[in-house]
Amino acid sequence: MKALTPYVPGEQPKLANLVKLNTNENPYGPSPRVIEALRAEAADSLRLYPDPNSDRLRDAIGVFHGVEANQVFVGNGSDEVLAHAFQALLKHDLPILFPDVSYSFYPVYCGLYGIEYREIPLTESFEIRVEDYFIPNGGIIFPNPNAPTARLLGLPEIERLLEKNSESVVVVDEAYVDFGGESAIKLVARFPQLLVVHTLSKSHSLAGLRVGYAIGQPELIEALNRVKDSFNSYPLDRFAQAGAIACMQDHGYFDETRHKVMATRERMVAEMSRLGFSVLPSSANFIFARHPAWEGEKLAARLREQSIIVRHFKKPVRIAPFLRITIGTDAQCEALINALKAILS
Numbered sequence: 001m002k003a004l005t006p007y008v009p010g011e012q013p014k015l016a017n018l019v020k021l022n023t024n025e026n027p028y029g030p031s032p033r034v035i036e037a038l039r040a041e042a043a044d045s046l047r048l049y050p051d052p053n054s055d056r057l058r059d060a061i062g063v064f065h066g067v068e069a070n071q072v073f074v075g076n077g078s079d080e081v082l083a084h085a086f087q088a089l090l091k092h093d094l095p096i097l098f099p100d101v102s103y104s105f106y107p108v109y110c111g112l113y114g115i116e117y118r119e120i121p122l123t124e125s126f127e128i129r130v131e132d133y134f135i136p137n138g139g140i141i142f143p144n145p146n147a148p149t150a151r152l153l154g155l156p157e158i159e160r161l162l163e164k165n166s167e168s169v170v171v172v173d174e175a176y177v178d179f180g181g182e183s184a185i186k187l188v189a190r191f192p193q194l195l196v197v198h199t200l201s202k203s204h205s206l207a208g209l210r211v212g213y214a215i216g217q218p219e220l221i222e223a224l225n226r227v228k229d230s231f232n233s234y235p236l237d238r239f240a241q242a243g244a245i246a247c248m249q250d251h252g253y254f255d256e257t258r259h260k261v262m263a264t265r266e267r268m269v270a271e272m273s274r275l276g277f278s279v280l281p282s283s284a285n286f287i288f289a290r291h292p293a294w295e296g297e298k299l300a301a302r303l304r305e306q307s308i309i310v311r312h313f314k315k316p317v318r319i320a321p322f323l324r325i326t327i328g329t330d331a332q333c334e335a336l337i338n339a340l341k342a343i344l345s
């Protein structure tokens with residue numbers, strides 16, 4: 001086990017008055033209906049185990065996306081859903097494929113489960129080129145929009161990939177899709193090899209509740225359930241199930257907050273560009289930006305001196321000049337822009 005290289009999550013500093021733009025959380029609180037449901041759940045029934053199959057939640061997710069409950073798998077955050085997908089669906093003789101710049105948990109799961117992988121370079125402009133994946137493989141996984149680049153791969157391209165890749169599972173990790181992308185869930189009915197993974201941590205403002213889910217045809221879902229029931233029968237506690245059900249039923253709040261985040265993003269991209277940053281096109285609740293005159297690490301350190309925390313990745317080397325900045329409230333973004341103006345001048 002000493003050979004394992006674990007994932008390093010973004011920091012959660014315990015300081016007051018921080019402008020925290022480093023872990024892609026939603027700046028707005030969850031739906032008031034979620035809070036109400038959680039309060040109602042704080043009751044005597046907590047002495048009882050939760051529903052091991054999260055039936056009511058899977059029904060609610062099914063209604064939200066227009067699929068059957070037997071096409072839905074839920075887990076303790078999408079990280080757990082992804083972990084089970086690696087073990088249940090992506091462990092084969094051939095290496096699995098994912099982009100060289102991508103969610104840094106993927107190689108960690110490969111290490112944990114002994115899965116061979118091959119990293120496929122993104123293009124010069126940090127895009128996924130689906131042709132590069134038309135090679136024999138044990139499975140394919142990528143975030144869409146990609147993280148940390150924020151770039152979106154269009155649905156017709158995903159469809160083309162699925163048409164060419166029918167022999168192995170394709171996992172599309174849509175953690176950020178609600179901020180401007182089109183979900184591949186609509187392709188699930190046509191492609192039995194497709195698994196689409198979602199989370200309530202970003203567009204639903206519930207990172208603290210730890211709920212994620214996957215949608216695919218029943219055969220893939222059954223495989224995930226076999227792994228889950230060999231590991232932990234009760235991954236979602238009573239609060240997580242009750243809160244997530246209420247969340248799935250409040251479309252209005254979901255739409256309002258995600259559109260607010262997208263509007264702030266557009267303003268922030270414009271301001272950053274005016275300051276001389278190159279900002280990759282973003283369909284997520286974060287941007288990936290670099291300044292021609294500054295090293296990413298130095299700029300992150302200077303922002304930190306002003307209590308503004310953003311994320312910087314040292315590796316791979318070609319993303320070292322960039323900063324990944326979460327879209328906060330308008331006031332947080334204004335604080336960031338003002339700090340950048342002061343630093344750059």
Ligand SMILES: Cc1ncc(COP(=O)(O)O)c(C=O)c1O
Nearest residue numbers: 077078079103143175199201212
């Ligand atoms: C691409 C991607 N997938 C999955 C996750 C995991 O999210 P969670 O475990 O909170 O559902 C993250 C979190 O940052 C992410 O960036």
